[in-house]
Amino acid sequence: MKSRLFAALPILLSLKSLLLISCLFLWSCDGTDDASTIIPGNTVTQVVREQASISTFSDALNRTAVNAALNSQNTRFTVFAPNNEAFSIYLQANGYSTLEQVPAAELQTLVNYHIGLGRYLAERLDSARLISTLGDARLSVYNTNNTISINGAAEVVQADFEARNGVVHILNRVLTPPTQTISGFIASRPSSEIPEFTLLQAAIERAGLTALLSSNSQSYTLFAPTDAAFTAAGYTSPEDIENEDPAVLQNILAYHLLPGYRFSFAFQNQEVTTRQGSRVRIDANNKTIKGLGNPEAASIIAAEQDVLAINGIVHAIDQVLLPE
CATH class of the missing domain: 2.30.180.10 (FAS1 domain)
Known part of the structure; x- marks a missing residue:
């Protein structure tokens, strides 16, 4: 056949x-x-x-x-x-x-x-x-x-x-074409798979960012908080996300977006401006990223880093980044 x-x-x-x-x-x-x-x-x-x-x-x-x-x-x-x-x-x-x-x-x-x-x-x-x-x-x-x-x-x-x-x-290698956008990858992630992104998906929808993260007109790197990270930040269920002000969620999620493709191997020790407008601090040696409002840096989860999407890159992280 x-x-x-x-x-x-x-x-x-x-x-x-x-x-x-x-x-x-x-x-x-x-x-x-x-x-x-x-x-x-x-x-x-x-x-x-x-x-x-x-x-x-x-x-x-x-x-x-x-x-x-x-x-x-x-x-x-x-x-x-x-x-x-x-x-x-x-x-x-x-x-x-x-x-x-x-x-x-x-x-x-x-x-x-x-x-x-x-x-x-x-x-x-x-x-x-x-x-x-x-x-x-x-x-x-x-x-x-x-x-x-x-x-x-x-x-x-x-x-x-x-x-x-x-x-x-x-x-020296065959390139594997990405098949999903950033939004599509997060939405299609099985809830039983670790790390889970159920709450992140709910936050993207509530904040009205699905279209942005589905578009191929701009490329982004998304630092994607896991369900455990959202729970530690006080969002323990999709209902908590639904009850939050969309503007608050949009501000938080925009703080997790960097312009362009940012593979972990190319990280540098530097501060980078996010889509939200404030900066985050990247530690290339320890593979961490720190928000202005976080007492400690978030770690990039090695098993879920450098996920290539049609319109960017996804790195899973173990904390929600806070701009203030």
Whole structure:
């Protein structure tokens, strides 16, 4: 059945995918190059095909509708291509023996997530840069001691295979596309799972922040208090949350939001301004965060840190942060 899915892939592609590919020919680059200028040489598809170490990724491109788009003369791409070893690890971890066993829709989403819009040579892959992808998601770049990492999960092991319509970088891991927004992750969390976020979900709804944390137009890092943290702060049940003034909850929750993607490995010892407007103190060494009104710092729960969402990052913490 799965093999037949691949045979029928051109028919199974969604209208959204087809429209996206069509739109790429009208999409303008980020200003690095003049998209109307044809640069001699191979396209990014041809560059990928020539590299033996990423032949599995090349096969993945061939099984999707992306190849045609990547041959465009009018768009610039940055392709983050996992090497063959990375794909072997991915296939094994997900219960597949071969690439052909990966469902068509899953493979399409996976490939799209590895193709950035715009041309970014290694010298432009600086820390905290966000790169939009073909899959309508974003990649977060960090550059530490000349080691470039993507989403804190994969490193660039070979860089700058230049093409006339972009550049290819080789990764040592396959990137896993996020499937939920911050709001969606909190809402879908089973109440039996530890740490629990039942009270946080109630607070988000009561404060009217569901739309904000569901939007892909802005990215945030949410320090998410557990149910135990809310209980210690005096909110012992959803009823307590419902009886609270929404403005109070909105003020508190905004104090738990930082702009952008903040992975724990990239923390620095510093004070950072929150969406609420006041600052919190981050201790990178101890992985803690302290509010102005907290006598002690809250600890980030190691088992639930760096949760990647479509629109940001979630870190579970063991206290509610208080602005005053």
